[in-house]
Amino acid sequence: MDKNVVNTRELLVVCAGELFGEHGYDGVSTRMIAESAEVKLSAIHYHFGSKENLYIESFTYAHERGKPANFTDVIAENPALTETALGQAEIIRKTVFRTMNDYFRPERPEWETMILIRELASPTSALSTLTEKLFKPNAESAVDFYKMIRPDAADDKASAWSDLLHSHVLFYSMAKKPIELVRGENALTPEFYRTTARTLARAMILEIGLPLPDDLK
Amino acid sequence: MDKNVVNTRELLVVCAGELFGEHGYDGVSTRMIAESAEVKLSAIHYHFGSKENLYIESFTYAHERGKPANFTDVIAENPALTETALGQAEIIRKTVFRTMNDYFRPERPEWETMILIRELASPTSALSTLTEKLFKPNAESAVDFYKMIRPDAADDKASAWSDLLHSHVLFYSMAKKPIELVRGENALTPEFYRTTARTLARAMILEIGLPLPDDLK
DNA sequence: GTCTATAATTTGATAGAC
DNA sequence: GTCTATCAAATTATAGAC
Known part of the structure; x- marks a missing residue:
């Protein structure tokens, strides 16, 4: 958990955002995100419910910071x-x-x-x-x-x-x-x-x- | 076979191009392309071998016309x-x-x-x-x-x-x-x-x- | 050249133990 | 909150009849 991040949830938001930013929504699988964040796949659904919700979170995070x-x-x-x-x-x-x-x-x-x-x-x-x-x-x-x-x-x-x-x-x-x-x-x-x-x-x-x-x- | 097209191959190039242009490579499945062109899925692999080759063909077609x-x-x-x-x-x-x-x-x-x-x-x-x-x-x-x-x-x-x-x-x-x-x-x-x-x-x-x-x- | 059928893999998502 | 295990569906690609 580097990336200046406070918990698994934010870690996932940032790791997912990096991947969505590079490959687009369809170019990223939930397993890619989980591996990048070094958490298990099910953590994504525990925290966000769905890939789409996670995308919205990453998107909003990026938008609010910039x-x-x-x-x-x-x-x-x-x-x-x-x-x-x-x-x-x-x-x-x-x-x-x-x-x-x-x-x-x-x-x-x-x-x-x-x-x-x-x-x-x-x-x-x-x-x-x-x-x-x-x-x-x-x-x-x-x-x-x-x-x-x-x-x-x-x-x-x-x-x-x-x-x-x-x-x-x-x-x-x-x-x-x-x-x-x-x-x-x-x-x-x-x-x-x-x-x-x-x-x-x-x-x-x-x-x-x-x-x-x-x-x- | 409308779309001002001479054969199945060109039909697939155009139909695939329309979909790739709208949704991106990862946003389009070979089944979407086959349905749009009203041909069977296997026609894609018969004519182009792979989704990637078909993409290159659509891409080249668009580039050469414009x-x-x-x-x-x-x-x-x-x-x-x-x-x-x-x-x-x-x-x-x-x-x-x-x-x-x-x-x-x-x-x-x-x-x-x-x-x-x-x-x-x-x-x-x-x-x-x-x-x-x-x-x-x-x-x-x-x-x-x-x-x-x-x-x-x-x-x-x-x-x-x-x-x-x-x-x-x-x-x-x-x-x-x-x-x-x-x-x-x-x-x-x-x-x-x-x-x-x-x-x-x-x-x-x-x-x-x-x-x-x-x-x- | 087109079809049906299916293999092999990957996908998003869930169940249930701890 | 995280894990393992798994499901159901969708994916690319192929085999083989016609």
Whole structure:
């Protein structure tokens, strides 16, 4: 029982999550989970009743630990930024860098991202929860911000702006293996993530017609 | 045997592909495939020998039918565009719109995209093929273009530019269900895809420091 | 080339001792 | 709360008739 865990139940949640994150729900058997946690198979059904319940627990655990920052959080920290064009650009810059850091900081266990990402590829009953509690608030916080600074923009346009950031996170979460195949094992360094965050922030700020903050020039 | 198909073998490839694209390799049983194609289970092993071989066939079929346009193709059609800043911007605009159209035109069977996308989430032995024959050429055609017009750019920067387009395609391929949950069933119209393509093309062109073509102003 | 029948294994889940 | 033992169903794959 290593893994910084307090009891068998949490151990199973983490071990199962690692496996679900790597292989997907259908790619993991309850016996694989039991072996990984070094407990007996029946412990899973004693603690969770079913494979599906255990999946939901792992999924919820990952979701609750990894709430990335969004526009609302960044604005709440410094509401005055909304008042000037340069401040609005700074909100975008901060949100991009914070979001990227929340997902790709080295300490974050990869499975906590991947078990969420996998819900997109293979939706289960957990997708509606994930959408309601993570995607929807994030997308709405972005759309609200864009409609505040560009009241004349159509809904579709605000959505397109919002999606720029989320597509970026999704891509670098999912495409790690092909990226390393194309660009080498050591391509995904913290420096590279900073370059992509910087590139995306500049692109978003310029597209929406705001001035670049000094450190993005 | 509908599905515009000439024999049992191709029927199985398409039916299996639809299921693999929707549920993933582990989420599909050979019996599901046989029932979907209305053939007996043993036909699968007669024609393909194993579930894995059938998957490779469906995967290859999808890959060969859906080669999206890339920078190299667009440049080859009008090499003179490379010579001016406005032409270079036009190359980006064209590549973005063509790529989006190749992936999201209504006639394209969704499974042909999804079976490829799923290789990112759950890599099998087919990932190296997909990377070598699709991702790598596309990424290299983009990087080559960016390094031609911006010879001083670092490798990381050129990669970051290249990734902007591919992340966009990945996002709208994978996130259809949560998008529809958040924005309504009818959110992903051809018009919305055009808005996102336009937004992305503008963002890319401005970030790289090129002038906007007239129809993107 | 397609069928029926079945082998061999793996799966999720349960029963009952301790 | 954990164990052993086992069930019932589903899985991939094969054998052999036609």
